[in-house]
Amino acid sequence: MTDSVSASTRVEASPEKRFFIAMLVKDIELLPAILDLVDNSVDGARRLRGDGTYEGLQVRLKVGPDRFEIEDNCGGIPLDVAREYAFRFGRPQSVKGTPGSVGQFGVGMKRALFKLGGHFSVHSKSDNSNFGLDVDVDEWAQTSGADWTFTLSHVDENYKPTRDVDTGTRIVVSKLHDTVAEDFASSQTVGNLRYQLRLRHRDAMDRGMRIILQDEAVTPFIPQLQQSDAVRPLFRQINVNEGQKTVNVKLYAGVSEALGPEGDDQAEDFPREKDAGWYVFCNNRLLIAADRTTLTGWGDGLPVYHPQYRRFRGYVFIDSAYNELLPWNTTKTGVDQDSRVWRRIASEVKQAGLEVVHMLNRVKSERQNTDMPEDRPIAQALSHAREVRLREIRMSARFTYPAPKEPTLRPSMRKIQYSVEKKRYDAVADALNTSAVSEVGRQTFDFFYRNQVGEDD
Structure with a gap:
């Protein structure tokens, strides 16, 4: 030409x-x-x-x-x-x-x-x-x-x-x-x-x-989680392979120290409410902080975030010598959700989150069912745990804590227990935005009482 x-x-x-x-x-x-x-x-x-x-x-x-x-x-x-x-x-x-x-x-x-x-x-x-x-x-x-x-x-x-x-x-x-x-x-x-x-x-x-x-x-933010002999945060290491290239992931999940009132009604009552959620790092550069959205499973596998989960803390460290594999956007202000690497990590994040949320639901049940310290083993264990830096976390594939104790009911209290078809239970649990069986029972009872019996005098 x-x-x-x-x-x-x-x-x-x-x-x-x-x-x-x-x-x-x-x-x-x-x-x-x-x-x-x-x-x-x-x-x-x-x-x-x-x-x-x-x-x-x-x-x-x-x-x-x-x-x-x-x-x-x-x-x-x-x-x-x-x-x-x-x-x-x-x-x-x-x-x-x-x-x-x-x-x-x-x-x-x-x-x-x-x-x-x-x-x-x-x-x-x-x-x-x-x-x-x-x-x-x-x-x-x-x-x-x-x-x-x-x-x-x-x-x-x-x-x-x-x-x-x-x-x-x-x-x-x-x-x-x-x-x-x-x-x-x-x-x-x-x-x-x-x-x-x-x-x-x-x-x-x-x-x-x-x-x-x-x-x-500037004083640095130092990630910490509560740990003791009875309470051990979840700490997992996984590798995500893309051909011959590898992305290394460290995942921590657990709870922070309790501050503020025990109730969970008003978010503004909690000094560290804004810190709850997941923190995601790529090559030690923080991308997202205190995430409580569907990106990390909240409302998509986990309950929709509620102040009762204000002690939740999760940290994901994604590292690789191959920067092009890291799931960050060009402004490094968020995660590329189309990344195959992130999709693999996200499933692990959701599973880890469920373990901690399940424990926090049990803590709430302890508080609602009894005032006796001996009947609140999880809350007691958490009160004696101390916050430690992530480098001090002991390897534990699961989030561990004491088994809940069957509470001694107050004389004025009655326990209700029954079974329903799982499909119908799941539909009700989804509508109530909770994964706790006790919470489903409590809310459905309260709904019937309000509408068919009326409020207490």
Whole structure:
């Protein structure tokens, strides 16, 4: 085919920069965009130190209505990586990421910078180079044609740091977008950012990294479960294989310490109500926190979440050197439910959840049926258990606790026991959103009493 024929049949399909930028930032919110930048620092620490300690490494963030800054000493960006990959939109197939890293898709840093404002500068020092990049986004977006490159403002290919902590990256974003400037002026936004950093980068901080926001260190979230000789959380390890590649999964499920009143009527009465649910991590980066939706089985195999389950805690750690197998979305704010890996894990999550929910239902039955401590063995065992970090959890394929005791009924109480067809029972249990046999009996009796007998005087 000649050049003239090729030209006559060619259809222009190259992207327009402004449209591309608008689409790139559309599906990510402000705080996840900032977390993407912190992800890069954590990946830098992993390249620098491997799976060891991160002592001496830190990430500093400052936000305000005029500018955003993030600075780390986590190894910097090598010059060849900056030239060939770091500022490209998407990861070339030839580029292999750091095993176990959080970055995968090759869009996080660029998307975050465009999300924040109209001008950004990146200055980085690695073990063999030092470079700077300054970009006015509006000017860059106005240039047309196939040239999508940036130009480095300075380069030093002979830089030699004296220590590894002398290497790192500093990013400053100015000309903030109006909505970003408004959000950064709000103490609530800063508080939410601190909370997200505390949750999502707890592993890096647990290894010794300091994350500092507005000159104040962030304290990490430490997952814990109650454990004793009588109460043992569920802890399972499974492998999910995709061809020759493997995803390793650690699953913990149990309960937290009881705080607040024993009743289960008003959610606002419970100090840690918002913490209940499942926590899912990929390569130690938290994706979802305190999930109580059908994603982790609530209302789909488990009862619909109710405050009586406020002590429930479950943790799923999904790790692989093959990042493409991890079931996260591009913004790392949720799970890809179409992932075959996640579907395999989800069945294990539901089963583990059922074991803990069944115990919590029994605790409620103990409370309703007797006031005698000796007739409440599960509640008594939980009151003597202590919260321990997950690394202290002993291997137990099942959630274990004392067997319930047949309670001694109060003189004014009567026990009702009867059998019904399973199909009819399941239909009633589904309608009542409960898996506890005693709760089904209690609610159906109460319904008959209210409608056929009337309330007590």
